[in-house]
Amino acid sequence: MQSNKHFLLFAILVLLGIYSLQAQEDQVQPLPIKALKDTIIVPGLPDDLGKEFQTEIDSVSTDTIAPKRNSLLSKIEYKAKDSIKLSQKEQKIYLYNEAEVYYEDTELKAGIIVLDYITNEVYAGRLKDSLGVYTQHPHFKQGTNEVTPDSIRFNFDTEKALIWNSRSSQEAGLGSFGSDAMNVFAKVTKKENDSVYFLYEGKLTTSKDTADPDYYIRIRKAKFVPKKKIIAGFSNMYIADVPTPIALPFAYFPMTTGRTAGLIFPTFGNDPNRGYFLQNGGYYLPIDDYADLRMTGDFYTNGSYGFRMQSAYRVRYKFNGTVRFNYENLVTSQKGFSDYGRNTIFNIQVSHAQDPKSNPNSRFSASVNLGSSNYYTNSLKQQNIPNTQNNTLSSSVSYNKTIPTFPMINFGITATHSQNTRTGNIDMTLPTFTGSVERIFPFAKRDGIKKGAIQNINMQYNVRAENRISTVDSLIFKPQMFKEAKIGARHTIPLNTNFKIAKYFSVSMGGTYEDVWTAKTFNQRYDEAINGVVRDTVSGFDRYNRYNLSTSIGTTVYGTFNRGEHRKVQAFRHVMRPSISYSWAPSFDQFYDTYERDDELVDYSRFEGTLYGAPSLNKSSAISFSLQNTLEAKVRDRDSTATEAKKISILKSLNFSTGYNFQADEFKLQPVSVSGGTSILDNKMSINFSGSLDPYALDNAGNRVDEWNINNGGSLFRLTRASMNISYSITSDIFSKEKQDEQNKEARDYVAQSGGRDDDLFGKAENFSERQYKDDKGGDVDNPVYGTKMPWDLRFAYAATYSNARRQNEISNNSLMFSGNIQLSPRWSVGVSSGYDFVNKGFTLTQFRFARDLKSFRMDFSWTPFGTYERWYFFLGIKSSILQDIKWESRSQPPVSIQ
Known part of the structure; x- marks a missing residue:
């Protein structure tokens, strides 16, 4: 009886323990699991997998440091949806349906999980539904590395694992092209530690369809370091599960994200004029976090070659830009043949933009495009096809500075370049200096309201100095291009005022004083021996001054024609802005000299041919007329819920201008210039036009004569020139123009x-x-x-x-x-x-x-x-x-x- 009591007590304790385990299903339970040596053997897995990547074990048998006792470092948390079964006989825990296990930074989710707390190993696999379809694939995550296999065995002590049919995605990118996802598949994967995996029968692909990729690279054995690299043995490419001849005895796949230095694979081909070639091969180098460098080149078997360099840089909130240099040495045919030729072309492009917020009082910008005039027409790069139709290359590099004082001072230095690719002519300014002082009102308070002609009197100071060069592209950057440079400066002081007359007429009056400096002048004389005029260059500083007076009056006239709100077109509005101006300038004959030719005295100025030319010898007194027009209509909106009519533009502009010079000996009336523009079809079509109307007639030889055209049997005006430009752009309703522009933005x-x-x-x-x-x-x-x-x-x-x-x-x-x-x-x-x-x-x-x-x-x-x-x-x-x-x-x- 006494023994039965002990047996009954033992049974009660066992039942209480089992009940406690079931009640604490979702709670953390420390397990006294002892770590054992990894003895996992995978059927069909080569014994030498990973041997070439292993290091030899230290043969020293004696170690003064006592080995650490293997044990779990933290608690294991687990849960399941259907059931959790504890087997005391097998010393295992079985988790069924949506099972989850958490240990430190390791997460494991699967349909079924078996936890062996004696060997500290866990096994995870799938569940099969009633139709025989496997569901709830294991999902293994350790740190930031994730793997989705068919099944997995993992040891908590050694953190080693064997993974069957694993699938993982790695973000990786090369050069400056951003990052993409590389999908890694493997029949068997052995996890050595947190950073090293060994793959057997693997596949690499960037296909979005991971279940049935349209292509992949098959690797037999490989070492995989997540987010760093994959080193593989024999690898070849499969397309639609069909092997291709694209293969390598060994391969290296970088898995790093961001910009990475590396080789740029060239393009192979054949050119009928230059032979076989390698194009666009080179090297990419990320210099630092703010700049990179891309160097590519071409090589042709007939001796032609090309070199290209591109660098992009960006410092947030400060500046960004790109630099491109292109050089090509093009050889046609072979030496010794009659059609042999050699042509060297180059092109330089620089783009620099400064963030306005970085320094509001100082700004540097650059837009450079210069080089050989025939670069785009001779270059065989597909990218340069649209530029073959461009006739002009232009550049500008400028620095501007503002001194926020009173009066405010602004100055800037600019270098410009304009090149005609058809003629090869180049005009450059190296450099141009401009400066100005803020407009001041001497007879008005600084912050007060300015009324009347006296208080509105204002003056300003401007200066412009240039070193202008005209040359051809064959002499660019050679000493000859600087010989004919023109150097000069112009100081300008405008004095103006404005006021109103009769409330509706705006009047402005003023004058301008100019002082022109030059670094050299030209004397002229007639040489009877050559029967021509000889120009002698006189080096040294010289100057002249000139001035003029002007006044103008203008107003704005509004005309409205109402048709009624019940009509579709409810009203028309016509706005006219007429203005009349008058200008006067004296004769500056003090800056003129004479030379004798054929018993006649010829006037000339030593400033002719200088940067800013010579002052006028003739007195000027001219009046000019201009009329600006706009025409709008008010129409009923198609939207019945709109409360107001919609305004549309019929004519955005229609301008007329002409002038009359009282001091001219002939052709006193200037031709009438006409220009205008409008937009129709919901602003999708833009129309611009211009023309010139001449009131003077022509003689039988087609020369202009000082006689009215109407008096010569013609009309009041003679149309001498007219031009029209029409542009139209339309897209389908669902076609996002912004999206298309974004895709083509780089091009x-x-x-x-x-x-x-x-x-x-x-x-x-x-x-x-x-x-x-x-x-x-x-x-x-x-x-x-x-x-x-x-x-x-x-x-x-x-x-x-x-x-x-x-x-x-x-x-x-x-x-x-x-x-x-x-x-x-x-x-x-x-x-x-x-x-x-x-x-x-x-x-x-x-x-x-x-x-x-x-x-x-x-x-x-x-x-x-x-x-x-x-x-x-x-x-x-x-x-x-x-x-x-x-x-x-x-x-x-x-x-x-x-x-």
Whole structure:
């Protein structure tokens, strides 16, 4: 009986313990788990996996430091949705359905989890539903590393693990192209520690479709360091599970994010004029957190080569900019042949912008685009196609400073450059200095209201000094370009006042005094031996002064015609701003000399040919007229809920101007200039026009004579010139123009910085090898069989010029340009840019564009079917920046080199 009591007490204690375990299902339970040696053996796993990455164990058998006792460092937390089963016999805990285990920074979620508290190991796997489909795949997370396998075994003591059919995503990026996701799959993964994994039969892909990737790189064995690198043995590429010849005996995949230094893989090809080539190969170097450097080059087997350097920099809230340098040594044919030629071209682009908030009193900016006039026409880069139609290169580098005193002082230094790519002529100012003192009112209080003519008297001081150079591009940066430089300065002091007459007329009066300095002058004399005028340069400082007086009166006249609020067009409003001005300047004959030619005295000024020219020898007394017009209409809004009528512009401007010079010997009346503009079709179409009307007649030879045209049997005015420009842009209702502009922003910025148009009427500056897709459609997209919406955009530009100054009565310019893009499907898009010159009877630069989104890949095709720049370009490559060097490019080149 006594023994039965002890047995009964033991049974009660056991039942209470089991009940306590079930009651504390979701509570933290410390487990006395003893760490044992890792003895995991995986069937089918090579024994040498990871051996090449292991280090030898120290053979020293004696260690004075006592080894630490293996034990868990913190508590294990676990829970499950359906049940938690404790097996005392197996010394394991079974968690079923939405099971979760937490230990320090390790998280494990799965359909089923088995926790062995003797070996400190945990096993996680999937659950099979009634249809035989596996669900609740294990999700293993340690720190920031996450893995989604089919099953996993993990040891809490050693933190080693074996993972079957693991799937993980790693953010990685190369160079300056941002970051992408690299999906890593492996049949068996051995986790050595927090930072090292060994993979067996793995796959690497950037495909969004992780279940069935359209491509992957198969790796047999590899060492994987999360967020750093993957070092693999033999690797080859599979497309649609079909192996390809693209293979490497070993491979290195960087997994770092941000900017990383590395090689840029070149493009291979063949040029009919220069032979086989390597293009756009080089090196990318991130200098620091604020700047980078990209260096690429080209090499041709006939000796041609090219070098390009690009650097971008940015300091937040201070400044940002880019620097580009392009150099090409183009060789045509081979030495010894009659068609052999060599041409060196270069181009420099600099863009610098300062944040206005960084220093409100000091600002530095730069926009430089200079180089060889034939750089864009000779360069074979696809990106430069639109710039071949640009006739002007311009640059400006300026520094401005404001001294916030009273009066405020402003000064600036500017260097400018203007280059005609057709003629090769270059005009530069190195540099230009400008300065000004704030306008002051000597007869009025500084903060008071200024009334009347006296209090509104104001004066100002301005100075402008220049070193102007005119040369050709073949002499640029050579000593010869500085020999004909013109140096001078002009000081200006304007004195003005304004007031009102009869409440409605505004009157302004004033004058301007100028003092002009020059560094050299020119004396002239007639040489009978050569029967011509000889100019002698006189070096040294010289100056002259001049002044003028002017006054003007103007007003504003409003005219309104009301038709009634019940009508669709309720009213018209016409605004006129007429003004009349008069200017007078004396003769400055004191700055003139004479020389004798054929018994006649010829007047000349030693300041002729200087930077700011010579003062006028003739007295000036002229009056000018101008009339500005605007016409608006008030129409009933189509929206029935609108409470007010809508204003629309019929004529944004219609301006007339002319003048009459009382002191002129002939042609006293100036031609009437007409200009205007408007917008129609909801401001989608812009129309601008201008013209010139001459009141004087022509003789039989087409020369202008001092006789009224109406007295010579003609009309009151003779149309000598007229021009018109029309531009029209429209998009489909669902086609987001802002989104399209964002995708093409980089290409358009490149063309605009190069001096070209900021639209695609001359084609797009496409650089397929470096294009990035910010809004990637790598996954499935909605593509209905019967699609009713196809986004599109369309642009037109028409320009015409009429010339009749000498009765030629001709259309000197008459051209139509257009461009359009249409998205045939969510993954197919096409575009075209072209135009027609009706005067020369030929098409302008024509370009066809095709693009196909192939999920992980992209395909681009650009074709210029005819003309000087006839060529085509095909590209097929991976969109992700991680594997952007896996690509295929093919292109054609012009049959003859452009010179």
